[in-house]
Amino acid sequence: MAAYFDNTALKKAFGSFATGVAVATSHSSGFTINSFSSLSLSPPLIIFNIYKTETDHVDFLKNNSFAINFLSREQEDVSRLFATKDPEKANKIQHSISENQNIILNDTLGHIELSVFQQIDIADHVLVIGQVQNLKTDESKKPLIYYRSKYQSLKDE
Numbered sequence: 001m002a003a004y005f006d007n008t009a010l011k012k013a014f015g016s017f018a019t020g021v022a023v024a025t026s027h028s029s030g031f032t033i034n035s036f037s038s039l040s041l042s043p044p045l046i047i048f049n050i051y052k053t054e055t056d057h058v059d060f061l062k063n064n065s066f067a068i069n070f071l072s073r074e075q076e077d078v079s080r081l082f083a084t085k086d087p088e089k090a091n092k093i094q095h096s097i098s099e100n101q102n103i104i105l106n107d108t109l110g111h112i113e114l115s116v117f118q119q120i121d122i123a124d125h126v127l128v129i130g131q132v133q134n135l136k137t138d139e140s141k142k143p144l145i146y147y148r149s150k151y152q153s154l155k156d157e
Ligand SMILES: Cc1cc2nc3c(=O)[nH]c(=O)nc-3n(C[C@H](O)[C@H](O)[C@H](O)COP(=O)(O)O)c2cc1C
Pocket: 021, 029, 030, 031, 032, 033, 034, 035, 036, 048, 049, 050, 051, 052, 054, 055, 056, 079, 082, 083, 084, 085, 086, 146
């Protein structure tokens, strides 16, 4: 079937879906993502994708363990930094190292730590399905929102 839209129209349509923003981290570094989605409660699974030409997914998944850090509305600068290729980016943001050797960012809405349940190669992307191993949430914080290529935040109630 011939496509009757161009890439600009496609990006605009995809960008109409507002998302939260997270940083996927593992043993050495991390990168900003908005392709996160919960997948199943039992077993506890999530999915996100890695753009293989941008991120070294082999190194990222090397230990079979990673974390997803959900950003708060005060962390737009963290999102921007982790969307760069700065090799020192993780050292520029306060963090701790978990027992599984993952980088856990400070001051987020919360994070989950996962093991790799399955990975699926599709063209330039690898879809990663992770199984939640542990988690932490801070209910006092509000999320950072990404919508039509811009950062937004929810209005206070
Ligand atoms: C809002 C936003 C969402 C992004 N979502 C993804 C994503 O879901 N998957 C991905 O591979 N890259 C995503 N990126 C791009 C990566 O953050 C970027 O390619 C990465 O930081 C490159 O650095 P690295 O080589 O250290 O991994 C996103 C960027 C932004 C700004």
